Amino acid sequence: MVKTKSNVIQKDAVVVKFVGDSGDGMQLSGTLFSDTAALEGLDLATFPDYPAEIRAPHNTIAGVSGFQVHVGAKKIETTGDLCDVLVAMNPASLKANLKWAKPGATIIVDENAFDEAALKKSGYTENPLENDSLSGYNLVKAPVTLLTREAVKHLSLDNKSADRSKNMFALGMMYHLFGWGFDHTYEFFGKKFKNKPDVIAANKAVLEAGFNYAETIEALSSVFQVSKAKMEPGRYRNITGNVATAWGFLAASERSGRPLFLGSYPITPATEILIELAKYKSLGAKVFQAEDEIAGICSAIGASYTGSLALTSTSGPGLSLKSEAIGLAVMTELPLVIVNVQRGGPSTGLPTKSEQSDLYQALFGRNGECPVVVIAASSSANCFYYAYMASKIAMEHMTPVILLTDGYLGNGSQLFRIPKVAELPEIKPPIAKPNDPDFKPYRRNPETLARQWALPGTEGLRHRVGGLEKEDIYGNVSTDPLNHQKMVDLREAKVQKIAEFIPEQEITGAKEGDVLVVSWGGTFGPVSEAVEALQKGGKSISHAHFNYIMPLPRNTASVLNGFKKVIVCELNSGQFVNYLKMTHPGHNYRKYNKVQGLPFTVTELVNVFNATLEEK
Amino acid sequence: MNNQPNLTIERSSVELTKEDFVSDQMVKWCPGCGAHAILSSVANVFPKIGYRKENFMFVSGIGCSSRFPYYVNTYGIHGIHGRAAAIASGVKISNPHLSVWVATGDGDSMAIGGNHFIHIIRRNIDVNIMLFNNQIYGLTKGQYSPTTPMGSVTKTSPQGTIEHPFNPGELVLGAQGTFFARVIDAVPRLMTEVMFEAAKHDGTSVVEILQNCVIFADKTHDSVTNKEHRDDRTIVLRNGEPMIFGKDKNKGIRLNGTRLEVVTLGENGVTEEDLLVHDAYQQDPGIHLMLAKMSYPHFPVALGVIRSAMYPTYDDMVEEQIAYAKAKQKIKTVDDLLNSGETWEIK
Numbered sequence: 017m018v019k020t021k022s023n024v025i026q027k028d029a030v031v032v033k034f035v036g037d038s039g040d041g042m043q044l045s046g047t048l049f050s051d052t053a054a055l056e057g058l059d060l061a062t063f064p065d066y067p068a069e070i071r072a073p074h075n076t077i078a079g080v081s082g083f084q085v086h087v088g089a090k091k092i093e094t095t096g097d098l099c100d101v102l103v104a105m106n107p108a109s110l111k112a113n114l115k116w117a118k119p120g121a122t123i124i125v126d127e128n129a130f131d132e133a134a135l136k137k138s139g140y141t142e143n144p145l146e147n148d149s150l151s152g153y154n155l156v157k158a159p160v161t162l163l164t165r166e167a168v169k170h171l172s173l174d175n176k177s178a179d180r181s182k183n184m185f186a187l188g189m190m191y192h193l194f195g196w197g198f199d200h201t202y203e204f205f206g207k208k209f210k211n212k213p214d215v216i217a218a219n220k221a222v223l224e225a226g227f228n229y230a231e232t233i234e235a236l237s238s239v240f241q242v243s244k245a246k247m248e249p250g251r252y253r254n255i256t257g258n259v260a261t262a263w264g265f266l267a268a269s270e271r272s273g274r275p276l277f278l279g280s281y282p283i284t285p286a287t288e289i290l291i292e293l294a295k296y297k298s299l300g301a302k303v304f305q306a307e308d309e310i311a312g313i314c315s316a317i318g319a320s321y322t323g324s325l326a327l328t329s330t331s332g333p334g335l336s337l338k339s340e341a342i343g344l345a346v347m348t349e350l351p352l353v354i355v356n357v358q359r360g361g362p363s364t365g366l367p368t369k370s371e372q373s374d375l376y377q378a379l380f381g382r383n384g385e386c387p388v389v390v391i392a393a394s395s396s397a398n399c400f401y402y403a404y405m406a407s408k409i410a411m412e413h414m415t416p417v418i419l420l421t422d423g424y425l426g427n428g429s430q431l432f433r434i435p436k437v438a439e440l441p442e443i444k445p446p447i448a449k450p451n452d453p454d455f456k457p458y459r460r461n462p463e464t465l466a467r468q469w470a471l472p473g474t475e476g477l478r479h480r481v482g483g484l485e486k487e488d489i490y491g492n493v494s495t496d497p498l499n500h501q502k503m504v505d506l507r508e509a510k511v512q513k514i515a516e517f518i519p520e521q522e523i524t525g526a527k528e529g530d531v532l533v534v535s536w537g538g539t540f541g542p543v544s545e546a547v548e549a550l551q552k553g554g555k556s557i558s559h560a561h562f563n564y565i566m567p568l569p570r571n572t573a574s575v576l577n578g579f580k581k582v583i584v585c586e587l588n589s590g591q592f593v594n595y596l597k598m599t600h601p602g603h604n605y606r607k608y609n610k611v612q613g614l615p616f617t618v619t620e621l622v623n624v625f626n627a628t629l630e631e632k
Numbered sequence: 633m634n635n636q637p638n639l640t641i642e643r644s645s646v647e648l649t650k651e652d653f654v655s656d657q658m659v660k661w662c663p664g665c666g667a668h669a670i671l672s673s674v675a676n677v678f679p680k681i682g683y684r685k686e687n688f689m690f691v692s693g694i695g696c697s698s699r700f701p702y703y704v705n706t707y708g709i710h711g712i713h714g715r716a717a718a719i720a721s722g723v724k725i726s727n728p729h730l731s732v733w734v735a736t737g738d739g740d741s742m743a744i745g746g747n748h749f750i751h752i753i754r755r756n757i758d759v760n761i762m763l764f765n766n767q768i769y770g771l772t773k774g775q776y777s778p779t780t781p782m783g784s785v786t787k788t789s790p791q792g793t794i795e796h797p798f799n800p801g802e803l804v805l806g807a808q809g810t811f812f813a814r815v816i817d818a819v820p821r822l823m824t825e826v827m828f829e830a831a832k833h834d835g836t837s838v839v840e841i842l843q844n845c846v847i848f849a850d851k852t853h854d855s856v857t858n859k860e861h862r863d864d865r866t867i868v869l870r871n872g873e874p875m876i877f878g879k880d881k882n883k884g885i886r887l888n889g890t891r892l893e894v895v896t897l898g899e900n901g902v903t904e905e906d907l908l909v910h911d912a913y914q915q916d917p918g919i920h921l922m923l924a925k926m927s928y929p930h931f932p933v934a935l936g937v938i939r940s941a942m943y944p945t946y947d948d949m950v951e952e953q954i955a956y957a958k959a960k961q962k963i964k965t966v967d968d969l970l971n972s973g974e975t976w977e978i979k
Contacts, residue, residue: 055976200974253975263969270966277726279718296969297954298961302725307751311718314711314748318691318722321709322730326722344712434970472689472707472723472730473642480655480690480701482710492657493702 023238029088030240031096032190034183035113036105038071038081041183045103046083049190052200053087054254054431057244060087061396061541062254063095063428068284068368075137080109084116089243093395094541095428097617101193103186105129105160108138114150122236123153124189126160126182156235160185160226167225168218181222188226194240198223248433255432257396257425258288261329261355264403266299267435269325271404272411272443276301277324279315281308281334284367285423286357289329309337313354317341320350321481323447323471325407329355332374333364335418336381342416343382346507348481349458349467351410351445355403358422358538360613369613370424372537373588378418379566379595385504387511389417390566392537396425397432402563404440405518411445413514414466420565422538422587424615445469451476457491464517465510512567521569523578525551525558531628532579536562536592539616543585546621555629562592568599576603583608583628585616606631641683641731648679653688655705661696666817666843667764671703673823674733674762678706680824681731681831689730691720693740696771696845697764700735714745717752720759728947731831734761738779739769742798746778750807755946756835760827763800763840768849786848800840801924801938805917811837812924813937816857817844822868822935829937835945842933856933867932869923871940874907877932884908885923885931892922894931912940 032049034042043064050062065082072079086096098118104110106129117123130145144150145157164185168178191198201223209215230236255263269276278301280290294303302324306312313328320326330338335356345352358374360366378390389409393402399421406419448455448468457479458467470477479491487494488502523532524547535543540561547559560575562568569575576582576596583606584593593607608624610616653675661667678688688706692698694713701708707730711719716734724732741749741763752759768786769775775788779800783792804812811833815823823841830837842853851858856865867877867885875885876897884907886895895902914920920939927933963969 051974055974057978247978249979251971251975251977253970253973263966266969267966275726277722279722296963297957298963299966299969300954300958302950302954304722304725306718306721307747310715311721311748311751314715314718315722315725317711318709318719318724319726320722321707322689322723322727324726326726340712341715348709434975437966437970472727473684473686475684475686478686478705478707480708480710482701482708483694483712484710 024241025238027240027242028090029086029092030101030242031084031086031099032101032103033082033084033099033113033116034103034186035080035082035109036183037075037109038067038079040081040105041180042081042083042105045183045187046085048187048201048204050085050087050429051254052191052196053085054252055200056196058087058089058242059092059245059247059431060085060254061092061095061428061430062086063424066368075106075108075134077108077112077138080112082109082113087242089245091245093544094618095615097619101190103190105182105186106138107135107140107144110144111138111140117153119152121153122156123150124156124158124186127157128159128161154235156233158189158229163225163229164222167221171214171218171221173214173218178218181218184219184222185226188223189230189236192227192230192239193236194242247431250433252431252433254429255397255400256288256427256429257393257399257421258286258357258427259292260397260399260432261393261403261419261421261426262289262292264400265293265325265327265353265407266296266301267400267437267440268404268407268443269301270299270437271440272325272407272445274323274325274411274445276327277304277316277319278302278327278329279304279306279312279319280329281306281312283309283331283334285359285426286329286331286334286355288426289355289357309334310341313338313341316352317345317348317350320345320352321348321472323469325411326351327353327355329357331357331359332361332377335374335377339382342388343384343386344483345416346382346386346388347483347485349414349507350416350481351414351469352416353403353406353410353419354416355419355421357426358420366613368423370422370538370615371588371611371613372422372539372586373591373611374420375565375588375591375595378420385508387508388566389413389415389511389514390420391417392420392563392565393425394537394540394561394563396428396430399425400432408441408443409514409517411443412466413464413510414446414469415511420537425538447471448474448477450474456489457481458486459489460506465506465513515567515570518564518569520571521560521562521575523558523560523575526556527558528578529556529558530580531557531625532576532582533557533559533625534562534582534584534592534596535559535586536565539585539587542616542618542621545618546625549618549622550625557625557629565592573600576600580604581606581628583625585609585621587611587616641687641729643682644684648685650675650679652685653678653705655703657702659703660699662847664846665696666766666841666845667697667700669817669820670762670764670823670841670843671700673820673827674704677824677827677831680828683731687730688733689723690733690735691716691723692735693745694771695737695740697735697737698740714740714743715748716740717745717748717759717761721752721755721757724757724759724947725950728758728951732759734759736761736763738763738765738767738800739777742778742800742803750803753804753807753809753836753838756810756943757946758834759836760830761836761838763838764843765800765840766843766845766849767852768845770845770848774848799925800838802921804838805921805924805939809838809939810835810941810943811937812840812920812939813837814840814842814933814935816842816853816935818857826937829940833940834948835943856928865928865932866935869910869912869934869936869938871910871912871937874904874909876904876907892926892931912937913942915941917941
């Protein structure tokens with residue numbers, strides 16, 4: 017009884033969210049769905065949303081795990097505000113995620129999972145599938161559990177093993193909805209379950225059963241068609257922000273000729289950088305899983321002194337622990353990149369949720385006058401580029417650099433146009449030559465104010481560095497008052513001078529107008545989409561998104577000067593806006609902030625910007 | 633047994649002297665401080681070790697001992713409090729061709745830096761740690777440390793400390809240390825000899841130096857180290873030799889059941905045959921631990937190399953893994969990496 021679906025809906029972009037219990041395999045369904053979308057030629061962005069607990073109690077709200085995918089024929093910069101399709105594998109996941117579904121969205125549920133016990137655990141007093149609470153949606157009640165068991169009957173698996181493939185049933189339904197093939201997914205099964213033919217057979221059978229079921233039922237009478245995205249020609253891959261960060265460092269190491277050393281301690285959501293770099297000993301990467309955060313950065317400082325591209329990766333609480341050692345790197349003027357994949361704080365805070373609330377800590381969180389370069393990536397894919405640039409600046413200017421990303425960028429994925437390493441900007445560390453008669457540990461290049469990098473083992477350059485204040489040029493310990501003033505000024509000037517080496521700040525839209533929207537770091541996607549929507553509506557609104565925070569781009573003042581109002585949006589209580597007020601006073605600053613562990617939605621931003629435009 | 637210095641470190645083509653390692657900086661330790669003798673021993677032993685002078689590197693944390701890098705002409709980092717072992721780990725892993733030395737104190741290594749101290753030892757990274765144990769905080773002027781004897785009156789323990797002190801040797805062996813030695817600052821010959829052995833050892837070596845702080849803990853080790861009774865209250869262990877000590881060389885250490893005991897040669901029929909023969913290279917740390925724990929008045933304090941066991945070093949294994957990966961893995965360049973796995977062309 018196969019029916020032909022005549023009803024094809026053309027879509028520019030579709031947001032799909034897979035949600036279920038944390039053991040339900042939603043991350044896998046989401047990943048396979050997005051990889052297939054990419055192979056079908058669509059642009060995309062993904063975001064996994066999982067609980068802090070490894071396995072929270074079964075069927076509870078706390079245990080809900082989700083994976084959101086935004087696919088489209090246009091450039092995809094966000095993971096989407098609200099979803100067009102919600103796949104919910106149990107009552108708790110439906111309850112927790114219904115608010116993220118668009119009115120009229122297609123909601124696919126496993127009706128077999130809505131039993132009395134599960135409903136009770138999720139806090140439903142009535143079965144939402146049996147009252148009219150979901151009448152505003154296209155509800156598809158699929159007997160996923162039963163049909164999954166049915167599909168693998170011939171394989172003599174027990175119910176528990178059979179149920180593990182339920183996520184493939186949902187995925188199969190999605191493939192039908194989008195009209196996609198199974199090739200990539202089959203290939204994945206083959207690799208993943210290499211020596212388990214039974215498991216491969218089960219997953220294939222369930223995937224096909226899901227596809228066939230979707231084809232049959234009335235509720236899914238229309239299918240989506242998303243045409244191929246128009247993207248810059250080139251070779252592409254899907255990449256998460258954390259992997260992109262790790263690869264950016266590897267590229268910087270290869271291009272600079274300095275071996276890579278990472279000293280790090282596992283911490284959510286930054287651990288993937290450590291895991292990723294640990295894989296590439298073939299590229300000479302030395303990865304040291306230290307005993308704590310402090311040892312992570314201190315080992316990196318030791319490695320930096322000896323000539324490695326030295327890195328440490330962490331998240332907010334870890335950055336707190338590293339503060340004193342960052343001061344040592346500032347004082348010894350050694351290159352070092354500290355990556356902070358920000359999460360909700362303070363303290364342990366919201367480990368798996370995203371925030372931009374470590375900006376103050378990055379800028380100011382140390383004792384003494386302690387300037388550090390601060391750079392922020394703004395998409396999962398450009399984590400690669402900014403990790404590369406952070407390394408370049410650290411080595412060429414002999415300074416620690418803090419690279420801010422966040423959990424949203426780090427765990428989220430995007431399509432990434434693969435560059436050629438030889439085409440990336442050159443990196444030339446100022447390495448001192450053997451027996452240079454003019455070598456002095458703190459003699460500086462007048463253009464950059466950077467001192468030279470004199471590597472142990474080199475003849476004629478023996479010298480000591482350390483945390484005590486050093487005499488200008490000679491580097492001996494000095495407590496002389498005027499020398500201290502001079503060294504404090506020099507360290508600040510060295511960092512400020514980097515403004516001459518970084519790109520000017522760009523503005524999207526007119527250079528003058530009513531409102532300039534300012535944002536930085538991981539919020540680029542929703543902010544740019546919201547501004548673009550208003551620009552299309554003819555509003556006098558422009559956007560400046562900052563990646564270089566300390567120092568700010570050299571044209572920052574002129575960027576701000578062109579606008580009557582400046583609204584700064586950030587996922588904290590107003591840290592960048594205060595930094596701008598301090599460094600560039602006199603503008604009509606407004607702010608929009610959110611600290612909920614959630615990204616901005618385009619809708620909320622459009623409303624805020626409209627209000628700002630209308631305000632007198 | 634390993635009699636060769638580390639072969640991966642380049643040797644000096646010219647004969648070096650003590651002067652090659654003297655820095656031009658004024659040494660600012662108190663007159664009479666035990667650290668002067670340690671500095672002098674280092675300057676004496678480095679030419680004998682024979683590496684190029686540019687391949688030596690000192691790392692320190694904070695404290696009186698930690699000013700050491702400024703006073704010796706090598707590459708050096710004066711780090712932050714407690715973190716010398718962590719910094720030195722990064723130095724050695726990053727460049728295994730360096731002879732890396734840490735100067736640290738009892739507070740720096742066992743209080744604020746306790747975590748790094750036990751972990752560098754556990755990993756057996758080839759770093760030589762000189763532990764200046766003066767049983768007091770000197771640079772902050774006289775607070776008790778993790779090795780201050782219980783009951784000691786200090787500025788922060790006016791009624792006497794109520795903390796059980798660490799025995800550094802016990803801590804090192806508990807952390808699976810492969811090399812532990814103990815010396816006295818006032819006996820430079822033994823100190824030089826032991827530092828040479830430490831340099832030869834592949835892996836983390838810890839040399840505890842019973843050091844006198846003339847200002848805040850003067851004579852803290854005196855009941856053991858004073859010349860008057862030193863021979864009766866210490867025993868210098870030498871590999872392969874029976875454990876004999878005493879001014880008259882008539883006392884010894886014997887294993888009685890599972891415990892050590894002090895015996896007198898010639899009494900109760902005890903002969904040299906009955907004494908323990910020191911085996912520093914033994915892998916089993918059991919006897920080493922008992923020797924490291926010996927304390928006055930029941931036992932003489934053990935000096936010299938107590939343990940020097942051969943185990944693979946972390947830094948060697950890193951290089952082995954890299955060499956293996958370079959030979960076996962398909963990804964040889966970052967371009968290979970970027971194009972690995974699932975990629976596709978868009979035209």
